[in-house]
Amino acid sequence: MLFNPINAYAKDMKIFVADTAVFINRYRRDATFVTVPSVIEELKSRESSIEGLLAIESGAKVEQPNPEAIAEIHRMARNTRDIEELSKTDIEILAKAFEYKDNAILLTDDYAMQNVALLLGIEVKPVTQKKIKDRIIWEKRCTGCRRKFDSGDECPVCGSPLKKTRKRKV
Ligand SMILES: [Zn+2]
Structure with missing residues (x-):
């Protein structure tokens, strides 16, 4: 529709x-x-x-x-x-x-x-909370080898978990 x-x-x-x-x-x-x-x-x-x-x-x-x-x-x-x-x-x-x-x-x-x-x-x-001030671009960083990726949960290089980090503010 x-x-x-x-x-x-x-x-x-x-x-x-x-x-x-x-x-x-x-x-x-x-x-x-x-x-x-x-x-x-x-x-x-x-x-x-x-x-x-x-x-x-x-x-x-x-x-x-x-x-x-x-x-x-x-x-x-x-x-x-x-x-x-x-x-x-x-x-x-x-x-x-x-x-x-x-x-x-x-x-x-x-x-x-x-x-x-x-x-x-x-x-x-917002409905009950405060509105965010900054617009954020995220990236994933490996907790083992520190390589950066766009997405995923596990590092394709060393197998460590990936963590979401701020790439930059817009
Ligand atoms: Zn890694």
């Missing part, structure tokens, strides 16, 4: 793209919320999901993300090395925020999601 944001929402309207924490924490209800089907699945699997389901019934829109937007999120998250921290749901939420980039405010406390969103020019607001 492809979505045309111009047809769906007025241009000057702010849309809050919400992750699971938004519904659990009963974030403000006087706004237009958009989320993705996997968030609803996560809420349904929780015992305390009634609040979340009520929030959705009170007007949050559930939309499947556009495959092209998902591909763009994968591309950026691989660049920043955030990809390993992101769940399928995280990526879908990011993709939905990217589709509505001009209107959207992404609501999330997840640092990897915030990092990718900020680099894509998506406005971000």
